[in-house]
Structure formats: structure tokens, C-alpha cells
Amino acid sequence: MAIVIRVIFAIFDIILIFILALSYDLTRPVNFTDTIFIPKGSSTKIISQLSNQNLNATRFDPRILSFIGTPHHGYLDIGKEPLTKIDFFYKLTVAKPVMINITLIPGETTVIFLKNLASKENLNFVEIEEDFNKTAPFYEGFLVPNTYSFAKGMSGSEIIKNLVHESEKFHQNLAKKYFGKYEKDKWIEILSAASVIQKEAANISEMPIVSSVIQNRLKRNMKLQMDGTLNYGEYSHMKITPERIKNDISKFNTYIYEGLPPTPVCTVSKEAIEAAINPIKSDYLYFMRDKRSGKHVFTKTINEHINQINIQRKIK
Known part of the structure; x- marks a missing residue:
């Protein structure tokens, strides 16, 4: 009996020591x-x-x-x-995950955005662009300008998956709002017009007016002749010069080719899309940037347009 009691006390001591050691740790x-x-x-x-x-x-x-x-x-x-x-x-x-914010500004091109994303988050550009090509229904103009939040450390493929999901939901909902359904080819054409509006308009209030100029020129089989269409892809931030207009023989050069660019030239805001769908009614065929205000002066005839060009040349 005494042996049993000693064994019990020994076990109790071991347990107590273990508990104390664990508590200390x-x-x-x-x-x-x-x-x-x-x-x-x-x-x-x-x-x-x-x-x-x-x-x-x-x-x-x-x-x-x-x-x-x-x-x-x-x-x-x-x-x-x-x-x-x-x-x-x-x-x-x-603990809450550390979040990162990724901002895509309206008018930026997809390739520039993906390169900036890769650089900022230490991702492989080739890999995330490949993931994007595999999941997005079309390349340029698909991603929706916005500020997106992701958990820091999320893989590039997970980020792309989320960006594509959010953008697809946006396009389908907006298309259904205006047309009752989403048709990819029709929507890309709208986005192409919206991307030109995005590049050319000085502000949101100008967008429906620029849209009317585009539609008026298309109806008259006039070339758009708009610099913004040449800011596609890697040329997103490049200044458009007479040499560039002369030497760029891509379908994006609306000084050479009639009609809209074959695809959107950049990502577009909701306001630009709505302007493309609902242009104001006007007789405007031309517009010229006013150096003093930064806004555009819209005109109906070539003589009015030339007059505005001469006015702007005199402004220092």
C-alpha cells in the first residue's frame, strides 16, 4: 500500500512539474x-x-x-x-491580415498596370500576364479602374483571379442595365469608343460631348484623327508627335485608318462608358485644347477649328 501511495505522489509530482514548466514556457x-x-x-x-x-x-x-x-x-x-x-x-x-491597396487609374493601359503591379508586389510580370490572358475574356479595356484591397502575400494568380472576377461582374451588370444582356463583341465596341473618350476628354463633364464628336465623325465617314488612340499599350504615357503620327502604321492610328480602334486603347471609367452609350446631340466635329483652362473648345466647322488653332498658337 505504501508503495502505491509513493507511486501516486511521484506521478503527481511529475504532473505538477510538467504543468509548472508548461506555464512558465x-x-x-x-x-x-x-x-x-x-x-x-x-x-x-x-x-x-x-x-x-x-x-x-x-x-x-x-x-x-x-x-x-x-x-x-x-x-x-x-x-x-x-x-x-x-x-x-x-x-x-x-489578428487581421495586412492589406495592400492596388489602384488602377482610368486611362491607364493594361500592360503598364500589370508591370507596375509586378514591380510593386515583387511578382513575375510574365506569369501574371499569362494568368490574366487565361482568365480574362479580352485584354485591353477589361480591367475596371478602381482601388482594390488584397491581403499582403497573396499570390499573383490569386490577385489576377480577383481582379478578373470583379471586372467581369462590373461589365455584365452595366451591360444588362443598358441593354438587358451582355454581348461581348458589342460591349468591346462600346469600350473602344469609351477608351477614346477617356483619353481625349479633359474631365467627366466633357465626356458626352467628346462622344458626340466621335459619333458625328463616324457618321460622316471622317477619320477620328485623335492623338489619344496612339497612347495604346506600352505607349500609354508617350507624347504624340507628328513623327509618331506619320510612322505608326498600326490600326490604332486614327489619322490613317477610318473608324474606331480595333480594340479599346486603355482601361475606362464607368463615366466614359456611359458617355459612349449616351452621347449628347450636337453638330460638333472638332475640338481643341484651350491652354488657359485645360478644357476643350468644341467647334462645328473646319474654319472654326482652324481659327481656334490660330488662337491657341498665340497663347504663350
């Missing part, structure tokens, strides 16, 4: 603050990764972490306050 401070990256996977994988970042891990930590909750993955903001190990484990289950 879990209440020790850890050297993790601010932002931390947690890999996707099991608690064992997470603890293993953290061990490589100087966490004094034990074999019990994965079980303890799983018991507390489901750890989030990605870049997490765990705050600046010093943490004990048990507090740190809890933070891994409740």
Missing part, C-alpha cells in the same frame, strides 16, 4: 511584434516555421495552438505590444 515573452508572415498549413508547419524565426518551440506547441483556434495565414498585424507565447498564439488566430 507559455508565459515567457516572445520576440515578435508588428507584421509577421504565417505560412498556410497545419499548426505543426506553422510552429516549425516560427522556430526558424527564433521561437523557443516545444513539441506541445502545435497542440496548444490548435486548441486555441485556427491560425490565420499570410502577413498578420500582431501589434507593437510585447507578447507572451500564449498571447502570441492567440494573436495568430485573431
Whole structure:
């Protein structure tokens, strides 16, 4: 009987020592603050990764972490306050992911946007463009200008998947609003007109007027002769010169070819699309940028247009 009692006390001592040791370990401070990256996977994988970042891990930590909750993955903001190990484990289950904002401005071209995205988020441009080509129904003009938020550390393919999903939803909803259904070819033609409007209009209020000029010139079989159509692709920010107009023989050169460009020349805002769908009624065939206001002066005849050109030449 005495032996049994001694064994029981010995077991109790071992358990007590274990509890004390575990409590001591879990209440020790850890050297993790601010932002931390947690890999996707099991608690064992997470603890293993953290061990490589100087966490004094034990074999019990994965079980303890799983018991507390489901750890989030990605870049997490765990705050600046010093943490004990048990507090740190809890933070891994409740901390909010660090978000990044990606902004696509109206008028930017898709290739420039994807290159900027790759550079900013350290992604492979070739890979994300390939992902985009595989998932987007068409290339230029498909992505919708907006500010998008993503969890930091999200893969390039996941970012592209989300961008495509949001843009597709936008196009289909807007097409159904105006036409009752979404027809890809018809919509691309509208976006082509909208992209010219986006490049040419000085502001949103001018967009329906520029749209009327486009439609009036098309009805008269006049070439559009608009510089903005040459700011396609890699040429998004290039100044259009007489030499460029002369030497660019692509279908985007509306000084050479009649009609709209074969595809949109850039990404477009909702306002530009609506202007393409609903141009104002006018007799305008020309417009000229006023150096003083930055806006355009719209005219109906070639003589009026030439007169405006002469006026602008006199302004220093």
C-alpha cells in the first residue's frame, strides 16, 4: 500500500512539474511584434516555421495552438505590444491580415498596370500576364479602374483571379442595365469608343460631348484623327508627335485608318462608358485644347477649328 501511495505522489509530482514548466514556457515573452508572415498549413508547419524565426518551440506547441483556434495565414498585424507565447498564439488566430491597396487609374493601359503591379508586389510580370490572358475574356479595356484591397502575400494568380472576377461582374451588370444582356463583341465596341473618350476628354463633364464628336465623325465617314488612340499599350504615357503620327502604321492610328480602334486603347471609367452609350446631340466635329483652362473648345466647322488653332498658337 505504501508503495502505491509513493507511486501516486511521484506521478503527481511529475504532473505538477510538467504543468509548472508548461506555464512558465507559455508565459515567457516572445520576440515578435508588428507584421509577421504565417505560412498556410497545419499548426505543426506553422510552429516549425516560427522556430526558424527564433521561437523557443516545444513539441506541445502545435497542440496548444490548435486548441486555441485556427491560425490565420499570410502577413498578420500582431501589434507593437510585447507578447507572451500564449498571447502570441492567440494573436495568430485573431489578428487581421495586412492589406495592400492596388489602384488602377482610368486611362491607364493594361500592360503598364500589370508591370507596375509586378514591380510593386515583387511578382513575375510574365506569369501574371499569362494568368490574366487565361482568365480574362479580352485584354485591353477589361480591367475596371478602381482601388482594390488584397491581403499582403497573396499570390499573383490569386490577385489576377480577383481582379478578373470583379471586372467581369462590373461589365455584365452595366451591360444588362443598358441593354438587358451582355454581348461581348458589342460591349468591346462600346469600350473602344469609351477608351477614346477617356483619353481625349479633359474631365467627366466633357465626356458626352467628346462622344458626340466621335459619333458625328463616324457618321460622316471622317477619320477620328485623335492623338489619344496612339497612347495604346506600352505607349500609354508617350507624347504624340507628328513623327509618331506619320510612322505608326498600326490600326490604332486614327489619322490613317477610318473608324474606331480595333480594340479599346486603355482601361475606362464607368463615366466614359456611359458617355459612349449616351452621347449628347450636337453638330460638333472638332475640338481643341484651350491652354488657359485645360478644357476643350468644341467647334462645328473646319474654319472654326482652324481659327481656334490660330488662337491657341498665340497663347504663350
